[in-house]
Amino acid sequence: MILLRLALRSLASRHLTVGLTVTSVALSVALLLAVDTIRTGAKESFANTISDTDLIMGARSGGVQLLLYSVFQVGNATNNVTWDSYREIEAMDGVAWMVPISLGDSHRGYRVMGTSTAFFDHYKYRGGRDIAFADGHRFDDLFDAVVGADVAETLGYGIGQEIVVAHGIVSFSDHADKPFQISGILEPTGTPVDRTVYVSLEAIEAIHVDWQGDGRSGVSAEEVRGMDLTPGAVTAALIGVEDRLRIFALQRAINEYREEPLLAILPGVALSELWSLVGVAEAALLAVSAMVVVTALLGLAAMILAGLEARRREMAILRAVGARPRTILALLMLEAVTIAAFGALLGVLLLYVGLLITRGWIDSATGIYLELSPPGAREGLILAAVIGAGAAASLVPALRAYALSLADGMTLRT
């Protein structure tokens, strides 16, 4: 106990250097934990985005690409699926339900997805949760739109608000002659659903009828209501099967479809492929942040070592009052462990404060929803490792002090 008090007092008397060292350890620990949190958070966000969908179908490209553009709104489709093929596959054996997805338009930077109302029945996220309406209802009029929580919040939209859809993902050419009216706002989900505007497939067709490219079309919003708005093509489709044990036959049938090149993927498989791709970058990031922690701990050891010379008199006095060289060793290690522990705790604090502040921004900017959970076993393990490594690093100066105090004894030779 005396030793601990001595160590704390000694540290307090050198508060400037100690403070800086604690800060550097804290920053490095916060960085390591942040990388780890974002890593797991990103994975969870991705894995939680879609659930209970057995197959995703689109034009033939790559499995990962299809998954990314159809569900995660990353990248674009290379081609569409004709409506005829869509209908034919919908009628295939084993298909329980099918939800069309039509992409390509946007509203002020948010993607517009043309789909059917079945989307709200069958799209599930985070282990089978339904998407719920915070306000309003599904689209039933041709020019009704349903918006995600982020869209409504960022743009300040309410029910009945008129919005204009633009052609392309980010575009200056609007479909201004055919405005939509917001009929529903969805609950936040922490998935790309929050950043999407949903309209009916027919509406997507309607705004492109006789479309000229300058944002005007020769057909007015009223005239278009009377027209045949059967879509010509969709971008992709989500498929649920009747029996999961007979999923492969359906997948093969779609992949071998003769009329046009199609691709059906199992979302879980595509996600696994994506992970193995991302895994390398992930490991590199973790390694770099671990190296930063090591650097900070080496700095800690260097700081104690540098202080030794100045503290030879202190050590001599300690020896004079009866401290054994072993006690000196313990004292120095205790100091190092205290610094590492303070640094680690401060690092955790920094992480949570940082997360609290940036979480909302990260969610809206990158779509990665970071859950704010109390430190778990993994964090505890990391902290223990940091403190242990701090103790190990302090062995160098501590052993040096041990040797010095043996050699110096009580008489200090300068």
Place this chain on the structure above:
Amino acid sequence: MTPLTRRRALALALATAALARPGQARDVIDLDWGDLIPEGETAILMEQLRGIGVVQHGQLSTGFTQERDAELTTEFNGARVRLPGFVVPLDFSASGTSAFVLAPFVGACIHVPPPPPNQLVFVTTERPYRSKGLFEPVYVTGLFDTVATGTEVAEVGYAISADRVERYR
């Protein structure tokens, strides 16, 4: 008929208790994929496996040729088995996959026709398994059964209700 002594009654009670927990009383059978093919079917399998797993050069289409009427074996029904294989996730969440198909080689069912039903096992597990990727082999330990899907021929012949999924080593 011997009289029912107290000791006999005790022995009987113990025996019933042991029967009530078959999973723990019996040993785990180590299976390999060949065990899942009934006797006499082996020759067909080798023919089928040729060219499966990769798309051959000069091959425009892999066709759709799952051998549906491959025989299933019922020899291991109800037994606790351990089987190595590769994971084709059917369902997934942040904590891992809890329903997947176990296949004897990587890429089965994904880009090529699936292997015959007697070479596919549907695995369900209470504790989700966090896979390191499609190329990571696993050991699945659990209760083995043949899949009964009514009148239709199943694409996946067997099922294991797994109590343990671990990395193969």
